Each structure stands twice: as structure tokens, then as C-alpha cells.
Amino acid sequence: MSAFLSIYKKELYTFFQGTTAWIVLLSYILLSAFITVFIGGFFSLNNSGLFSYFYYQNIIFLFLVPALTMRLWAEERKSGTIEFLLTQPLSLFSIVMGKFLAAWSLCLIMLCFSLPLLLYMEYNFITDGWNIFWAYLGAILSAGALCAFGCMISSFCNSASGAYLTGFLAMFCLIFFDFSKIYDWINVEKINNFFVSHAAYYDKHYMDIITGQISLDNIIYFVLIMVLSLVVNKISIEYKRN
Amino acid sequence: MIVVKSLSKAYGKQKVVDNINFCISKGEIVALLGPNGAGKTTLMRLMTGFVEPDSGSVSFFGEDIKQNRLKCLSQMGYVPETGFLYADMHVYDFLKFCAEIRKLSKADFAQNLKYVLSALDLKKVINQKIETLSKGYKRRVGIAAALIHRPKVLILDEPTEGLDPNQKFKIHNFLQQYAKEAIIIISTHIMEEVEAMAQRVILLNHGKLVKDTTPQELKTLFPENNIAASFYKITNDSEVI
Numbered sequence: 001m002s003a004f005l006s007i008y009k010k011e012l013y014t015f016f017q018g019t020t021a022w023i024v025l026l027s028y029i030l031l032s033a034f035i036t037v038f039i040g041g042f043f044s045l046n047n048s049g050l051f052s053y054f055y056y057q058n059i060i061f062l063f064l065v066p067a068l069t070m071r072l073w074a075e076e077r078k079s080g081t082i083e084f085l086l087t088q089p090l091s092l093f094s095i096v097m098g099k100f101l102a103a104w105s106l107c108l109i110m111l112c113f114s115l116p117l118l119l120y121m122e123y124n125f126i127t128d129g130w131n132i133f134w135a136y137l138g139a140i141l142s143a144g145a146l147c148a149f150g151c152m153i154s155s156f157c158n159s160a161s162g163a164y165l166t167g168f169l170a171m172f173c174l175i176f177f178d179f180s181k182i183y184d185w186i187n188v189e190k191i192n193n194f195f196v197s198h199a200a201y202y203d204k205h206y207m208d209i210i211t212g213q214i215s216l217d218n219i220i221y222f223v224l225i226m227v228l229s230l231v232v233n234k235i236s237i238e239y240k241r242n
Numbered sequence: 243m244i245v246v247k248s249l250s251k252a253y254g255k256q257k258v259v260d261n262i263n264f265c266i267s268k269g270e271i272v273a274l275l276g277p278n279g280a281g282k283t284t285l286m287r288l289m290t291g292f293v294e295p296d297s298g299s300v301s302f303f304g305e306d307i308k309q310n311r312l313k314c315l316s317q318m319g320y321v322p323e324t325g326f327l328y329a330d331m332h333v334y335d336f337l338k339f340c341a342e343i344r345k346l347s348k349a350d351f352a353q354n355l356k357y358v359l360s361a362l363d364l365k366k367v368i369n370q371k372i373e374t375l376s377k378g379y380k381r382r383v384g385i386a387a388a389l390i391h392r393p394k395v396l397i398l399d400e401p402t403e404g405l406d407p408n409q410k411f412k413i414h415n416f417l418q419q420y421a422k423e424a425i426i427i428i429s430t431h432i433m434e435e436v437e438a439m440a441q442r443v444i445l446l447n448h449g450k451l452v453k454d455t456t457p458q459e460l461k462t463l464f465p466e467n468n469i470a471a472s473f474y475k476i477t478n479d480s481e482v483i
Contacts, residue, residue, distance in 0.1 A: 006339060007343075014331070018330050083287070088315060
């Protein structure tokens, strides 16, 4: 546990010691404020669940999460510190988890910047507590899945810029492409069941959660992305080491 | 004691470490010598568990590194040839990070920090960012990080590269003192360093161990009575052995 914590603390330290965290946080504030107010129509909609804020979170994450995760493994490899790190008495699992949770924590800090909006809503309108809870849960799960996915992409790359670009493109496909349609294309079987036909559509799962139509498969989907990405991340580091 | 048994590693068809065997006891400073590409760095990587061998084993005080990797690594300090520092960290924070990984208590960290700062003359730069340090200081911070938990085994890949003669002298003295309580393995190209520090030389060529001897014996192997000449003759004509 303490080994994992030391990696977690070190990664957070690196984020804030350099410019990464500050740039990402500032970009988040500007982007989310602009999108929520001007595109989401925050002041013109019934925002009982901060819908205009959470509706566009995946687009914001798409630009910012790769910036958080790009350095985590690619930079270690580029600078050679991966040899230092992997010869410390730490399990690879604790290193992978420490890095992933540090990136996820920064996303949680980003989401904290929505609190002024929440307070504004609380004072001026009648809000639906459950709607707000589900919206936050959806954003937190989505951020976690994208962070794990970004860590995995970073473990494949040898430079931070390459990891950003690859991460951005891969996340774009992950979020906006309904992978369930592959079933239709290859004509294995015509699937009419609604849940099955959207089983691999990221944005659909996200929308289900933030609109309060949550079911267990939505949560399992995001957790599965996290687990699979982290497992592949670990395998990739082990493979490249040899 | 470190025991290396039948250790081999190949990258593709090229064998970079080929059936190497040796034992090292406490109190020894062993120099790994060899021309570029002889397999010194790969051998060190195999010993630290960073790279897995194709065959053979490495054990530290009876524990096999493959089976008890974390236990073996906790007794070891390793400074790779490059990339042993996080440039964006401050020296103090980096050493604290290393101590946390090693699960040192606050009291032990304070005591060991005092020891490494004074031994390696790092007090002046303790609050500096690593990227702002000179090459010599960076090397010493790397050694300090490897020493922060007072390991029983210290493995250093070209530890004095980039250091001026004064710094080299200090490091040599320090390592000789430290060797009384530990095993030290250094990889180097500097023959004077071998003569000044090492009690034993393991000479590699094309991934094979071609000589395991003392610096004095290596020096007197050929009429030139010179360690560099012996190195040249052995590594250019392995048949002599």
C-alpha cells in the first residue's frame, strides 16, 4: 500500500511541479465554462441536474485526459527512468495503479470546479439531488475509464507527443463509435435487443448514467474498460521490458 | 553473497550474455570490464531483474531474484547508466521519494539523508531542482538515491562518468569505505578506477566471461605490465586466455 502511495504522490507532485496540471486545470475551467454557457445554454435550459454542464464532459475529457496521461509511461521510457522505476522494490501492479489513480485524481479536481455552478443552482432553483448525483457518477466513471485508457496508450508510445495524438484519436473512436454496429456489418446475427445493440457504445452508457437511466451494465461497462486497459498497460510494460 | 549461475540472454539471434557464472562475497568491490557491447549493462540489468534471462539464475543472499524479486531489490541499490533521475524533482524530494519506496521510517530517512549528503557532498544542492544540476552532481544524486536505504549490494553502471578528478577521488574513497559493509559491483571503462578501487575484475567480451581475476594479476598478465594493455590484448584476442 505504501509503495503504491509513494508512486501516487510522486505523480501528483510531477503534475503540479511542472506545468501539466496547471495548464490542464485552466483549460478545463475555460472550456467547460464556455461550452456549458454558450453551447449547452446553461442559463436558458431547465438545469435541475446540471445537464448542460455534464452533457459535454466527454468532449472536454477527449482533449484534456490525453494531456494528463501522455507522459505517465512514454516519458519514463524516453528519459530512461523506467529502468530506475522498475528496479525499485515495487510491484508493477502498484506502479500502474499509482499512475492511473494520480491521473484520475486530477480529473476529480477538475470536476470540483463545477461546484460554483452547483451552488448557483442550489440557491436559485429547485434541484434534483439524484439527477446531480448520477451526473457526477457518470463523469467520474467516464474520467476513470479514459484515464486508464490513456495510461495504456502511453505505455505503447515512446514520446509524450505521440502518446497525446494516439490517445486523442483512440479516445475519439472509443467515445463516439458504436462498436456494437460491427455485429451488423459482419452480419453475424441481426441483433434487435436494445441493450445488446448498444453494449459497446461509450457515449450511450455515459448518457444513460447522467440522465438517471442508470443500470448495472452501464457501470460494468466503464469498470471493464478500466480493468482491461490497466491489465493491457501492465502486460505492455512487461513485454517491452524484455 | 551474490551467485550468478549459467546466465544467458539473447536479443534475437545475438547472444549478449552467454553462460556466465560467478560468485561475489561481502566486502568485495568487483569491476565489470569489457569493450562497448560486451554485455556489461545487460548483465547488470539481468542481475537487477530489469531484464529476464533466457536461462540461468541470479541469487542474492540465497534468494533467487526471479522468485523473490521485491525482497532482492529491497537489499540492492542500483544506478543505471542513464535515466536514473527525475529531472523535474528537487533533490530532497527525489531522495524522500526513494526512501518512501524503500519504506524507511522518518528517523531512518533523516539519519541516512545526513549520511549520504555528507559522504557525497550534496548539502549545497539539496533544495535545487535536479535539471539545474551539473553532470557530476546528477551522478552523485543518483548514487545518493541508491544509498538512501544503506543497501547490502550496490550496483553502479559507470558511476564516475562525467565527474572531475576531485569528485572521482572522493567517490572512490567513499565506495572503498562502504564496501566494508556491502558488495559493490561497478561497470567502468576507466582502468585507473579499476586499479584504485576494485579487488576483483570480471572481464567480458562478446557476452562471455573471459577473465575473472584481480587487477594486479590482470596487470601482470603481459610483459607491458599495464592493465590497459592487458585489456586490449585479451579483448582483441580471446584465444590468449
